[in-house]
Amino acid sequence: MSHALAVINCSQLVTLAGARRPRVGGELRSLAVIEDGAILVREGHIEATGRRREIERFITAECEVIDAGKRVVMPGFVDAHTHPVFAGIRANEFEQRASGATYREIAARGGGIRFTVRATRASSLGDLVKASKRYAEWFLRNGTTTIEAKSGYGLSVEDELKILRAIRQLNDETPLHYVPTFLGAHDMPSEYKSRRQTYVNLVINEMLPRVAEEKLAEYCDVFCEVDVFTTDESWQILSAARCHGLGLRVHADQLSLSGGAKLAAELNAATADHLEQTDATGIAALKAAGVQPVLLPGSVYALSSNRYPAAREMIAAGLAVVLATDFNPGSSPTPSMPMILSLACTQMKMTPAEAISASTINAAYSLGRGDEIGSLEKGKRADFVIHDCEDYRELAYFFGVEHANRVYVDGRSAFSRDATGQ
Ligand code: NIG
Ligand code: FE
Numbered sequence: 494m495s496h497a498l499a500v501i502n503c504s505q506l507v508t509l510a511g512a513r514r515p516r517v518g519g520e521l522r523s524l525a526v527i528e529d530g531a532i533l534v535r536e537g538h539i540e541a542t543g544r545r546r547e548i549e550r551f552i553t554a555e556c557e558v559i560d561a562g563k564r565v566v567m568p569g570f571v572d573a574h575t576h577p578v579f580a581g582i583r584a585n586e587f588e589q590r591a592s593g594a595t596y597r598e599i600a601a602r603g604g605g606i607r608f609t610v611r612a613t614r615a616s617s618l619g620d621l622v623k624a625s626k627r628y629a630e631w632f633l634r635n636g637t638t639t640i641e642a643k644s645g646y647g648l649s650v651e652d653e654l655k656i657l658r659a660i661r662q663l664n665d666e667t668p669l670h671y672v673p674t675f676l677g678a679h680d681m682p683s684e685y686k687s688r689r690q691t692y693v694n695l696v697i698n699e700m701l702p703r704v705a706e707e708k709l710a711e712y713c714d715v716f717c718e719v720d721v722f723t724t725d726e727s728w729q730i731l732s733a734a735r736c737h738g739l740g741l742r743v744h745a746d747q748l749s750l751s752g753g754a755k756l757a758a759e760l761n762a763a764t765a766d767h768l769e770q771t772d773a774t775g776i777a778a779l780k781a782a783g784v785q786p787v788l789l790p791g792s793v794y795a796l797s798s799n800r801y802p803a804a805r806e807m808i809a810a811g812l813a814v815v816l817a818t819d820f821n822p823g824s825s826p827t828p829s830m831p832m833i834l835s836l837a838c839t840q841m842k843m844t845p846a847e848a849i850s851a852s853t854i855n856a857a858y859s860l861g862r863g864d865e866i867g868s869l870e871k872g873k874r875a876d877f878v879i880h881d882c883e884d885y886r887e888l889a890y891f892f893g894v895e896h897a898n899r900v901y902v903d904g905r906s907a908f909s910r911d912a913t914g915q
Pocket of ligand 1: 609744747821
């Protein structure tokens with residue numbers, strides 16, 4: 494029997510309908526909001542959006558009707574940069590940083606990413622899936638319906654494959670949609686410290702062919718940074734990944750202006766992520782190459798830095814800006830896209846509308862899914878959220894609040910606050 498669903502009585506139906514490409518410049522402010530809107534869903538896809546009285550004409554007897562109660566309804570957030578599969582947590586390092594230690598100092602003494610690598614290597618696939626299901630629930634209850642998910646806490650052939658298989662299993666066993674990215678070059682494993690090229694060769698000659706053969710990832714990423722991977726090493730890995738048909742993403746210019754943005758431009762990567770230190774030359778290079786910047790203010794905040802990426806300059810330059818959480822156990826332990834919207838508006842002076850475009854439609858395009866998700870338009874997947882507010886600007890304005898009241902993925906309920914008794 495066909496499954497049909499109508500959502501009526503939306504104070505604002507934030508559709509983000511528009512041209513079939515990422516939003517740039519002034520377009521980021523146009524959310525195509527329908528006041529007193531409604532939406533019709535059939536077989537997990539959007540059939541129509543419009544004013545309530547237009548949509549009500551199509552409601553038939555078998556159609557499930559949901560009253561949004563004059564709340565905002567919008568597409569699920571698309572979080573285009575996360576590290577959601579790891580074992581253990583780093584609350585002790587968080588405490589050390591609160592007492593003055595820096596992220597780099599902790600990393601230099603074997604903590605940081607390496608701490609998580611040791612714990613993740615010691616975990617079974619089943620334990621990793623179990624730990625990560627908790628985070629999947631957090632993403633959903635914050636209104637996120639698709640995440641990009643990186644490996645990178647294994648750093649050996651079998652452990653990287655284990656993480657990517659965990660991501661595949663999570664995609665099958667949770668309502669959240671995962672887009673997998675191979676990040677074998679997240680850090681130099683300590684056992685290869687004096688044999689760097691040997692590790693780069695391992696990534697290129699053993700990990701990438703297995704990842705590609707088993708179709709475990711759509712993208713390849715590298716942490717290009719002083720003391721991590723040089724631009725030359727990053728270039729070798731990313732070029733090899735491209736030969737295997739993977740799209741490219743780059744951790745670029747996070748802690749130092751180390752050439753990551755320029756490298757992403759040279760390689761025509763899909764995205765360059767972080768960009769806290771990127772200058773005008775880097776911005777111009779991204780623009781010329783059509784690379785989307787993925788800005789991660791959660792990591793700037795959690796590392797107690799005040800150096801946020803230059804979002805206004807990037808928007809002025811015509812870049813199709815994306816916002817993401819960078820959810821990970823070290824530099825950005827938040828799954829909350831509304832928290833990121835708050836930081837984008839208060840610290841980077843983006844408007845709430847720009848921030849919403851950056852975390853839905855633009856994020857979808859950065860993952861090669863602009864035709865499937867990121868807006869509420871006929872034919873797209875019915876991934877949408879009823880938020881507990883009347884005006885979309887409240888999502889960025891009230892911070893530290895879980896706004897999502899009900900979350901739907903593929904037209905089916907994936908989270909309901911009422912069901913949890915709240
Ligand atoms: O995106 N920059 C590198 N990777 C992560 C941090 C991962 C960690 O600390 O575990 C990031 O910030
Ligand atoms: Fe990251």
